[in-house]
Amino acid sequence: MSEPITPAISERICKHMNQDHSDAIILYAKVYGNTPDTEIAEMLSIDPDGMNLSAKVKDEIIPIRVSFDHPLKDAEDAHHTLIDMIKKARSSKN
Template identity: 30%
Template sequence: MSTPFTPSVVEAIKRHMNDDHAADSLLICRALGRQPEATSAVTTGVDAEGIDFLVTVHGEEVPVRLLWGETLTERAQARTAVVRLYRESCAMLGVEPRGEAPRHA
């Protein structure tokens, strides 16, 4: 099975998440990544099965991997999957989601 997540696509998604949605990544890692005391989160990878972050907790770097819940077959599905993670995280933390949910490059 071919993957829509070529190295250039992975780099584009990582860059977009880290440049434009670092706060969203942190929120996701605090809630769904079970790292409530995280102070930063960097997207380090993405594939058909999930997304990877490196979070800082008490000055230590901790890897966090979150699964999509399904195997993605198209790049566009990554945006939908991240939005779902973001909205679930907002609900878990009692945070009102922004009007514009995160987007992928």
């Protein structure tokens, strides 16, 4: 059984994503946040229903809420869902 998505788990996921997968966060903002002109983005938090991003679009910092297609059960579900979303986003760009 994986851990529930608590504020501490959200912080851990965001830190990992921001440090190691910044390109994925930009793509989440572009594709799922409907901001195709996103230049940079940061994951601020994640909860069972979605993620909160901050994106720089045309020299303006804007908040973006990306909803998931299902409520996340736990941290493992978050991991798989984020991977699935990036795969779909990349294939839609090709």
